[in-house]
Amino acid sequence: MKLKRSKENLIYKIAFVGFIGGFAVLFNQCTNKSVGETEKLAQKPETSEDLKEDKALKEKAEIYFASISSLPKQEFPEEKIELGEKLFMDTRLSKDGNISCNSCHNLKTYGVDNLPLSPGDTDELGARNSPTVFYAHLHGMQFWDGRAKDVEEQAGGPILNPVEHNIPSEEFLEERIRGIEEYQEMFANVYPDSAQPITFETITKAIGAFERQLTPLSRFDKWLDGENDALNSQEKDGLTAFIDKQCITCHNGPAFGGNMLQKFGINGDYWELTKSEIIDHGLFDLTQEERDRYKFKTPGLRNVEMTFPYFHDGSVEKLEDAVRIMGQLQINEELTDQEVKDITAFLKSLTALPENE
Known part of the structure; x- marks a missing residue:
C-alpha cells in the first residue's frame, strides 16, 4: 500500500514538474515574442509587400544620399597618413604645447570634445563649437562660415588662430618642426623630392591625408x-x-x-x-x-x-x-x-x- 502511494506521489510530482516546466517554456516563448516581436518584424520583412516598401524607400534614399562604400577611395602613401596622424596628435603644434588637433577633435569621441566651446592653448574659449573631423573631407567647405575650401586649408586655420593653437606664424611652426629629428626623417621620406620637405603647406597636407581616412561605415x-x-x-x-x-x-x-x-x-x-x-x-x-x-x-x-x-x-x-x-x-x-x-x-x-x- 505504501509502495503504491509512493508510486502515485512520484507520478503526481513528475506530472506537476512537467506542467510547471511546460508552463515556464510557454511563458518564456510568449515573453520573448512580446519583447522581440517588434525587432523581428522591423529587421526582417516577412512579406513581399514589406520587401517592396523597403526597396522603394531605398531607391528614394539613393536619390539624396550615398553609401560610404560607393565613394572612390582616396589613396595616399601609408607613411604620409602616419605622418599626418602623428601631427594631428602632437601638442607641439600649439605655441605652449597645451593642445593638439585631437584635443578638440578627439578621435575616440567621434571627432569632438563634447563641449559647447573648446579651450585653446591659453585656456581661452573659441568662438564656435568644434565640429567633428570624421567625414569632414566630404564637405564642400570648412568652418561654420565656410571660409576654407578643404580639410588641408582648414588644418592651418586653428594652428595660426591666437585663441586656438596660438602659433605666431607659419615660419615659427616650420622652424620648430624642422628642429625635431624624428620629423626630419618622416618628412624626408614622405616628400623625397623636396629641397625643404618641412613647410607649413606639407604639414597641413599630411594632416589632410590622415583626415581623409576618417570615413567609417555605418x-x-x-x-x-x-x-x-x-x-x-x-x-x-x-x-x-x-x-x-x-x-x-x-x-x-x-x-x-x-x-x-x-x-x-x-x-x-x-x-x-x-x-x-x-x-x-x-x-x-x-x-x-x-x-x-x-x-x-x-x-x-x-x-x-x-x-x-x-x-x-x-x-x-x-x-x-x-x-x-x-x-x-x-x-x-x-x-x-x-x-x-x-x-x-x-x-x-x-x-x-x-x-x-
Missing part, C-alpha cells in the same frame, strides 16, 4: 548596400520622415550636409529656441552683407548622435531637442513626438567609428 551604409535588416522599422520610418519633411534640402549627399550655407532661423530667431547666450551673426561677420546674417554651413549629420552639444554655439544638449528646434526654425513645422523619436532613431543609424578606435 549601419545606414550597410542598409544602402543591401543589408535589409541593418535598419529597424522605426529607423526606416525616421528616414521616411526625414525625406518627406524636406530635411534633405540642406542635409543631403554622402555626408548628410556640409555643402551649403543656410540661414539658421528661417522661421524665427534661433536664440529664442536654443537659449543661446550670445547671438552669432554667422557669415555676416566676414562679408558684412546683410543677406549673410545668421548664415552658417549646414553641418554633416553623420555621427550626430555622439557629437553633442549641437549648433554653432553648442547651445543644445539633446539630439531630440535639436530635431524639434530644426522643425520649428527651418521647415516651420511642429513635429509630433513620434516624428521626433523616429527621426532621432534614424539619425542614430549614422553612428560609426573606425575599427581601430
Whole structure:
C-alpha cells in the first residue's frame, strides 16, 4: 500500500514538474515574442509587400544620399597618413604645447570634445563649437562660415588662430618642426623630392591625408548596400520622415550636409529656441552683407548622435531637442513626438567609428 502511494506521489510530482516546466517554456516563448516581436518584424520583412516598401524607400534614399562604400577611395602613401596622424596628435603644434588637433577633435569621441566651446592653448574659449573631423573631407567647405575650401586649408586655420593653437606664424611652426629629428626623417621620406620637405603647406597636407581616412561605415551604409535588416522599422520610418519633411534640402549627399550655407532661423530667431547666450551673426561677420546674417554651413549629420552639444554655439544638449528646434526654425513645422523619436532613431543609424578606435 505504501509502495503504491509512493508510486502515485512520484507520478503526481513528475506530472506537476512537467506542467510547471511546460508552463515556464510557454511563458518564456510568449515573453520573448512580446519583447522581440517588434525587432523581428522591423529587421526582417516577412512579406513581399514589406520587401517592396523597403526597396522603394531605398531607391528614394539613393536619390539624396550615398553609401560610404560607393565613394572612390582616396589613396595616399601609408607613411604620409602616419605622418599626418602623428601631427594631428602632437601638442607641439600649439605655441605652449597645451593642445593638439585631437584635443578638440578627439578621435575616440567621434571627432569632438563634447563641449559647447573648446579651450585653446591659453585656456581661452573659441568662438564656435568644434565640429567633428570624421567625414569632414566630404564637405564642400570648412568652418561654420565656410571660409576654407578643404580639410588641408582648414588644418592651418586653428594652428595660426591666437585663441586656438596660438602659433605666431607659419615660419615659427616650420622652424620648430624642422628642429625635431624624428620629423626630419618622416618628412624626408614622405616628400623625397623636396629641397625643404618641412613647410607649413606639407604639414597641413599630411594632416589632410590622415583626415581623409576618417570615413567609417555605418549601419545606414550597410542598409544602402543591401543589408535589409541593418535598419529597424522605426529607423526606416525616421528616414521616411526625414525625406518627406524636406530635411534633405540642406542635409543631403554622402555626408548628410556640409555643402551649403543656410540661414539658421528661417522661421524665427534661433536664440529664442536654443537659449543661446550670445547671438552669432554667422557669415555676416566676414562679408558684412546683410543677406549673410545668421548664415552658417549646414553641418554633416553623420555621427550626430555622439557629437553633442549641437549648433554653432553648442547651445543644445539633446539630439531630440535639436530635431524639434530644426522643425520649428527651418521647415516651420511642429513635429509630433513620434516624428521626433523616429527621426532621432534614424539619425542614430549614422553612428560609426573606425575599427581601430
